[in-house]
Amino acid sequence: DAGVIQSPRHEVTEMGQEVTLRCKPISGHDYLFWYRQTMMRGLELLIYFNNNVPIDDSGMPEDRFSAKMPNASFSTLKIQPSEPRDSAVYFCASSLRGGGNIQYFGAGTRLSVL
Amino acid sequence: AQSVAQPEDQVNVAEGNPLTVKCTYSVSGNPYLFWYVQYPNRGLQFLLKYITGDNLVKGSYGFEAEFNKSQTSFHLKKPSALVSDSALYFCAVRGSNYKYIFGTGTRLKVLA
Numbered sequence: 001d002a003g004v005i006q007s008p009r010h011e012v013t014e015m016g017q018e019v020t021l022r023c024k025p026i027s028g029h030d031y032l033f034w035y036r037q038t039m040m041r042g043l044e045l046l047i048y049f050n051n052n053v054p055i056d057d058s059g060m061p062e063d064r065f066s067a068k069m070p071n072a073s074f075s076t077l078k079i080q081p082s083e084p085r086d087s088a089v090y091f092c093a094s095s096l097r098g099g100g101n102i103q104y105f106g107a108g109t110r111l112s113v114l
Numbered sequence: 115a116q117s118v119a120q121p122e123d124q125v126n127v128a129e130g131n132p133l134t135v136k137c138t139y140s141v142s143g144n145p146y147l148f149w150y151v152q153y154p155n156r157g158l159q160f161l162l163k164y165i166t167g168d169n170l171v172k173g174s175y176g177f178e179a180e181f182n183k184s185q186t187s188f189h190l191k192k193p194s195a196l197v198s199d200s201a202l203y204f205c206a207v208r209g210s211n212y213k214y215i216f217g218t219g220t221r222l223k224v225l226a
Binding site: 004031033042043045048050055056091093097100101102103104105106107108 | 146148150155156157158159160163165204208211212213214215216217218219
């Protein structure tokens with residue numbers, strides 16, 4: 001398997017623009033997680049899904065953030081409008097319940113909002 | 115509430131010496147504990163886990179971790195450090211509802 005695939009790897013945008021980050025989990029995994037990593041706040045869980053259903057979105061910072069999982073092989077994290085303080089590395093991870101509870105991370109998307 | 119603490123921001127160790135990266139946790143019920151490693155510009159990679167069984171868990175790249183229930187600790191260890199072990203290490207606990215809580219990370223620097 002190719003692992004968790006995230007796109008784009010890098011995104012540079014201007015304040016106020018809409019940003020969409022994409023994730024393809026490992027085939028067969030039933031959990032998907034979105035994290036944000038910054039120097040100041042470390043690794044933060046934003047939202048996670050089980051069988052395409054959002055379970056906990058308490059980490060989503062504001063209404064400007066939204067996430068969807070329309071099917072088992074695709075998820076998006078959208079920021080609208082983006083702000084400079086959203087600049088971070090965003091990771092997607094997937095896991096399989098009963099698969100040892102191990103999370104597999106994508107390579108991340110480095111977002112810079114100017 | 116579940117939590118994980120990594121008390122050291124950075125650990126420096128000479129190559130060939132043993133290393134320890136500390137982690138303590140707070141969780142209700144039986145803990146599911148993990149260590150992950152992050153190399154520059156990469157995602158986190160699984161190293162090892164403790165769910166049940168032997169308190170000494172062996173993982174990838176020669177790493178091991180010792181689960182201590184009375185001290186609520188899960189320290190990461192390696193008998194002989196390599197320069198290539200230099201990276202950012204995260205301890206994590208799986209809490210209720212399958213939610214994972216990660217520590218703040220410890221930067222390990224192995225000096226040649």
